[in-house]
Amino acid sequence: MNDTPLSLTLFGVAVAFYVAALIGFFVYIPIRRRRIADTALGLVALAWPFHLASILTRAIEAGHWPLGNIYEYSTGISFVIATTFLVISLRAGQRLIGVPAMILTIGLMAVAYMLYVPPGNLVPALHSYWLTIHVTSMATASGLLVFSSFFAMFFLARRWGDGYALATAGAGSGGAVVSGGGGAAVIRGGGGGGPMGSLAGSLRHLPPATTLDSWSFRFVMIGFPVWTFGVMMGAVWGEHAWGRYWGWDPKETFSFIVWVVFAIYLHARVTYGWRETRAALITVIGLVAIFADLYAVNLWIAGLHSYARA
Amino acid sequence: MATATAPPQRARRPPAPPPRRPPRLRAWLGRFWHQYTRMRTAIYFLIGILCIVLIGTFVPQEFTSASQKVSEFAAAHQNLDDLATHLGLPLTSVFVSPLFYILLASLYIALLSCVLTRGRALIVRTLRGYPRTPQYWGEWGSWMFHTSFFLLVVAVVWGKATGFDGIMTITEGQRVAETQASYDTLQEGMLFDGHHSGYEVQLNRFSAPLQSNGMPSDFVSNMTVYDGGRPVLTQDVRVNEYLGYHGVDFYQQDYGWAPHMVVRNPAGEVVSDTAIQMISDDKTASTGVLKVPAFNYTLPGQSKPTQIGAKLVLYPDAQALPQVSGASNGLNFSYAPGTAAARNPVLEVQLFVGDLGLDSGASQDVFTLDTGGMTPYYSGAAAFALPLHQTTTLGLPAASGGTANFTVSFPDLRQFSLFHVKQDNGVPLVYAAFVLTMTGLLTKLYLRPFLERRRRMRKAILHPVGVAASPPGEPPPRGVGEEVLTR
Ligand code: HEM
Numbered sequence: 001m002n003d004t005p006l007s008l009t010l011f012g013v014a015v016a017f018y019v020a021a022l023i024g025f026f027v028y029i030p031i032r033r034r035r036i037a038d039t040a041l042g043l044v045a046l047a048w049p050f051h052l053a054s055i056l057t058r059a060i061e062a063g064h065w066p067l068g069n070i071y072e073y074s075t076g077i078s079f080v081i082a083t084t085f086l087v088i089s090l091r092a093g094q095r096l097i098g099v100p101a102m103i104l105t106i107g108l109m110a111v112a113y114m115l116y117v118p119p120g121n122l123v124p125a126l127h128s129y130w131l132t133i134h135v136t137s138m139a140t141a142s143g144l145l146v147f148s149s150f151f152a153m154f155f156l157a158r159r160w161g162d163g164y165a166l167a168t169a170g171a172g173s174g175g176a177v178v179s180g181g182g183g184a185a186v187i188r189g190g191g192g193g194g195p196m197g198s199l200a201g202s203l204r205h206l207p208p209a210t211t212l213d214s215w216s217f218r219f220v221m222i223g224f225p226v227w228t229f230g231v232m233m234g235a236v237w238g239e240h241a242w243g244r245y246w247g248w249d250p251k252e253t254f255s256f257i258v259w260v261v262f263a264i265y266l267h268a269r270v271t272y273g274w275r276e277t278r279a280a281l282i283t284v285i286g287l288v289a290i291f292a293d294l295y296a297v298n299l300w301i302a303g304l305h306s307y308a309r310a
Numbered sequence: 311m312a313t314a315t316a317p318p319q320r321a322r323r324p325p326a327p328p329p330r331r332p333p334r335l336r337a338w339l340g341r342f343w344h345q346y347t348r349m350r351t352a353i354y355f356l357i358g359i360l361c362i363v364l365i366g367t368f369v370p371q372e373f374t375s376a377s378q379k380v381s382e383f384a385a386a387h388q389n390l391d392d393l394a395t396h397l398g399l400p401l402t403s404v405f406v407s408p409l410f411y412i413l414l415a416s417l418y419i420a421l422l423s424c425v426l427t428r429g430r431a432l433i434v435r436t437l438r439g440y441p442r443t444p445q446y447w448g449e450w451g452s453w454m455f456h457t458s459f460f461l462l463v464v465a466v467v468w469g470k471a472t473g474f475d476g477i478m479t480i481t482e483g484q485r486v487a488e489t490q491a492s493y494d495t496l497q498e499g500m501l502f503d504g505h506h507s508g509y510e511v512q513l514n515r516f517s518a519p520l521q522s523n524g525m526p527s528d529f530v531s532n533m534t535v536y537d538g539g540r541p542v543l544t545q546d547v548r549v550n551e552y553l554g555y556h557g558v559d560f561y562q563q564d565y566g567w568a569p570h571m572v573v574r575n576p577a578g579e580v581v582s583d584t585a586i587q588m589i590s591d592d593k594t595a596s597t598g599v600l601k602v603p604a605f606n607y608t609l610p611g612q613s614k615p616t617q618i619g620a621k622l623v624l625y626p627d628a629q630a631l632p633q634v635s636g637a638s639n640g641l642n643f644s645y646a647p648g649t650a651a652a653r654n655p656v657l658e659v660q661l662f663v664g665d666l667g668l669d670s671g672a673s674q675d676v677f678t679l680d681t682g683g684m685t686p687y688y689s690g691a692a693a694f695a696l697p698l699h700q701t702t703t704l705g706l707p708a709a710s711g712g713t714a715n716f717t718v719s720f721p722d723l724r725q726f727s728l729f730h731v732k733q734d735n736g737v738p739l740v741y742a743a744f745v746l747t748m749t750g751l752l753t754k755l756y757l758r759p760f761l762e763r764r765r766r767m768r769k770a771i772l773h774p775v776g777v778a779a780s781p782p783g784e785p786p787p788r789g790v791g792e793e794v795l796t797r
Binding site for chain 2: 127128131221224225228229232235236239240241242243244245248250253254256257260261263264267268270271273274297
């Protein structure tokens with residue numbers, strides 16, 4: 001027990017690369033050189049195999065599927081986030097999403113480290129295939145759904161920036177608008193002036209609002225069915241282990257809350273007056289709910305599930 | 311209520327029947343119904359449900375939290391709770407509160423109207439052979455998804471109503487019939503036909519091997535089912551492995567110690583020979599009660615035979631604490647709990663003599679001893695220690711002025727298992743509802759976009775120029791910000 005397990009060493013290497021990547025993404029906000037963003041992305045790609053290896057070695061050390069306690073679970077979700085980020089940045093050229101993605105990845109791994117549990121046996125209730133399917137789905141869905149909130153936050157920021165520019169341009173103070181190439185670009189003019197103006201100007205480096213909105217929706221589209229499936233598998237496990245598929249246990253209740261929040265989102269998407277700003281705010285509530293589910297419920301509210309701590 | 315007011319759009323017929331209601335009311339109801347069945351309303355209902363459920367996670371709930379926490383909360387927030395209860399939302403039982411059910415019912419009524427109208431429209435479209443657009447499949451998906459919630463409710467309600475749910479404790483070596491009388495607690499559904507299956511289950515062995523950290527690595531009940539007196543099934547029951555036979559399922563839920571005690575009265579007759587189920591939070595110290603109503607010995611000067619009872623504490627791994635005084639009759643040792651393993655089982659017995667109060671009907675509870683009509687055997691109700699495999703001889707006054715000896719022994723230590731036992735025929739239907747939910751959701755969210763993309767690609771191949779303008783999966787620009795500025 002005195003030696004650091006290999007899994008934890010690998011975990012540390014991954015975190016170090018992620019932190020370096022995050023610094024890179026921060027630098028990229030004011031200094032918009034493609035090479036900086038690519039370097040940061042490269043650091044994430046470098047961290048990824050260490051992260052994966054950490055999870056795999058942990059599974060071997062502990063002798064079970066590595067989602068059996070809150071350390072393993074947090075590490076798992078952060079892995080889903082890092083992976084998803086790599087995929088969308090490679091396939092769709094999204095770089096700035098690296099800022100929230102890395103903040104959350106590092107944050108989760110920090111929490112994982114603080115709640116570290118040495119590899120060991122599981123309590124009897126956790127020996128189940130249904131449970132394995134359940135926790136894997138929940139971790140995957142959590143990692144995917146957070147991206148809908150990231151994009152929604154970007155969407156809100158971009159909308160605000162657009163609105164600000166529109167207002168100042170409308171006031172006739174002469175923001176320069178240049179159209180060129182395939183798309184359109186706006187060059188910050190004297191228009192807004194002051195810190196607000198420059199903030200609004202830098203927000204306009206984000207992709208267009210409609211693109212951000214559709215990315216946000218896309219992640220609900222992927223994450224919501226996985227979450228739904230995960231909750232159902234939890235019910236099947238509950239039926240097998242305890243003889244009840246639902247019992248309003250705090251953990252179950254919170255997973256239901258998250259589910260309803262995203263169901264509201266899907267309804268809001270097709271309801272006038274709700275589809276843009278409010279829909280985006282709903283996914284942000286969803287983000288809060290996911291993490292309340294993960295940490296508040298596990299650490300402060302007791303229930304059948306609370307052995308996840310041990 | 312739902313069927314009385316037809317949706318306004320369908321009032322296409324000429325004004326033949328005279329309106330039964332004043333037209334104003336009718337129009338008002340029509341408008342109400344229209345508003346009520348809008349998606350926006352569904353959003354508000356969902357938000358309402360969300361709020362109630364949120365309360366349910368933070369306030370201890372009667373059915374899921376420790377009862378002590380619930381009463382603590384009730385005591386600390388008396389006024390708030392009273393107010394909420396008046397509003398139909400008792401805070402410590404929100405999941406069964408009137409307000410919660412009203413909200414759910416409202417949502418379901420709106421959902422029903424939506425599912426019926428859209429289902430009818432879909433069937434009409436199918437029957438008339440309209441083209442199968444991606445939109446069409448998407449609507450089927452959405453319809454299946456929403457309909458699955460009805461299936462779910464039917465499954466839950468029907469399963470609970472026609473089944474039962476109870477707790478049964480069985481000691482090692484004991485054979486118990488699946489009948490009403492065998493349960494510690496039992497809740498039968500409203501439509502349960504009252505027929506329990508009647509077969510017997512026997513707990514052959516229980517084991518809970520401990521890890522080095524003192525936690526059990528597993529807990530396992532080896533059980534045999536006897537149907538018509540013949541053994542038909544033997545299996546291990548553990549947390550993730552239940553025993554199911556004839557629609558009744560046994561789930562391992564808890565376990566405890568059951569010391570076997572034998573009492574002989576002064577005449578040497580065995581007047582009590584039982585394994586006593588003990589309760590405990592952790593298994594290192596448990597408490598229980600011994601009652602011997604038919605002790606069959608009358609104390610001098612009394613008209614009725616006396617009874618004896620005892621409060622018991624069991625330490626499976628007792629750690630002796632020697633006390634100051636030097637006498638060594640066992641009275642001067644008291645014990646502290648050790649581990650949960652049966653390494654040195656000792657019972658501490660606090661004996662009482664007198665009337666158990668069973669006739670009054672007040673104290674039938676097997677876990678409490680009513681000592682109102684009894685006197686402690688030792689002054690100060692001191693306990694004596696009774697290690698495993700030992701017998702203690704105790705005296706009572708005899709008619710001759712001498713002593714009548716009786717014995718209490720502890721020949722072996724058994725364990726009992728506590729099972730959650732239930733019959734719920736709705737479970738397969740619940741799973742069917744799950745499958746329908748997933749099928750609908752995947753159809754809506756994936757099949758439709760997939761078909762749309764395929765269609766777009768076909769079009770793009772046929773007419774390479776016309777379609778490229780709007781990127782896949784994205785709605786056309788909505789005219790905000792950049793787009794407006796540039797145009
Ligand atoms: C009052 C009850 C409800 C009404 C009137 C209603 C109505 C609708 C409608 C009309 C759509 C279709 C949107 C479209 O075709 O694009 C929809 C979609 C959806 N509804 Fe509901 N709904 C209700 C309740 C619920 C409930 C209880 C849930 C479960 C949480 C739910 C989950 C969804 C989801 C996930 C979608 C998105 C899939 C889709 O777009 O069809 N709905 N709802």
